[in-house]
Amino acid sequence: MADYQRIYRIARRVPEGRVTTYGWIARAAGCGARQVGYAMAAVKPNDRVPWHRVVNREGRISPRGGGEGESRQRGRLEAEGVVFDASGRIDLDRFGWSPDPDLEELPLV
């Protein structure tokens, strides 16, 4: 459980209108990408984690069990100004954000 807090903390750093990937958070948190995904799946309302700003490396929303939160996630991102292309992907060169300064993608939209 404690490890999730570390992951959540990184996730909370993601600026509004930007997205990050499981891999980037994983690298910053010092754990595997799957654990980040697992942590996101375990997020509770009280955690105040912008889980919707976390997508996979394709800039696409990872399909999960219900598939319901998927549309909800997309809706929230679009509300923050994130744009999805025709394939339902986000342009990580424009909206991608890395918690690691070394990988910091050129921000700005």
Add this chain to the structure above:
DNA sequence: CCTATGACTGGTC
């Protein structure tokens, strides 16, 4: 303690 599972990733074809 050990095995199964998973909102993943990176290399190769």
Add this chain to the structure above:
DNA sequence: TGACCAGCCATAG
């Protein structure tokens, strides 16, 4: 881009 495969590590049972 997409499909396939192997590695990844915390949780659950």
